[in-house]
Amino acid sequence: MAGAALGFVCIILVIGIPIGLMIGAALLMGAIALANKCLPQPHSRYDDYEDAWDDYEGAGDNEPPSRSRKRNTKTAIPPPSLGHAVMIVFVNGIIGFVVNKVFEIAMQGVGANDLPTLLVILAFNLTITFLISAGVLTQMLPTTFPRACLVVLFEYLIALAIVLIFVVPIALNAGIGMAGMR
Known part of the structure; x- marks a missing residue:
């Protein structure tokens, strides 16, 4: 029994997580492409003050904080490479896992047994x-927070579209099939 559980964990780690990360990266890259179609096309993340630091000759304590220039592209949000997109999805997944565990503990502590309380907690989550x-x-991307909100x-x-197109019909079909077996 322990060997089967270990094998299942290995399959999830070796096959499931990389496939999930690739799907998440493709979803992220598609969302960035859609967001770029909705946004004006600036030259960089620092639209409003692109050349503000170029001519600065200060020294010592009056020197401006250093910030690296982001790459200039012809899109509002430069699309990441596949590896960078996978890394973004991975980091986001780790943080999301921790946040969801905190909310899970909060729901157990509150004793959210009634539907309105559960819906409020889920909406907040x-x-x-x-x-x-x-x-x-x-x-992780050269973009602003409002643009990142649009991507998310x-x-x-x-x-949601994937769930409505693929998962709901499969679940309904399985439900109809289960009802016919009674």
Whole structure:
């Protein structure tokens, strides 16, 4: 029995997680492409003050904080490479896992047995997860927080569309099949 459990864990680690990360990366890249179609096309993350530091000749304590220039592209949000997208999804997944565990503990502590309380906690969890995901994108991509929010919104909409197109019909079909077996 322990060998079967260990084998299952190995399959999840070796096959399941990499496939999930690739699917998440493809979803992220699709969301960025959709967001870029909705956004104006600036030259960089620092639209408003692109050349503000170029001519600065200060020294010592008056020197501006150093910040690295982000790459200039012709899109509002430069699409990441597949490896970078996988890394973003991985980091976002780890943070999301921790946040969801905190909410799970909170739901057990509150004793959320009634539906309205459960829905409020889940809505709060969704909001916090949305904001954290946008923050991760802001830090890992050369983009602003509002643009990252748009990308996360498109990620959620794409995931919802996938569920509605594929998962719901399969579940309904299985439910109809189960009802026929009675």
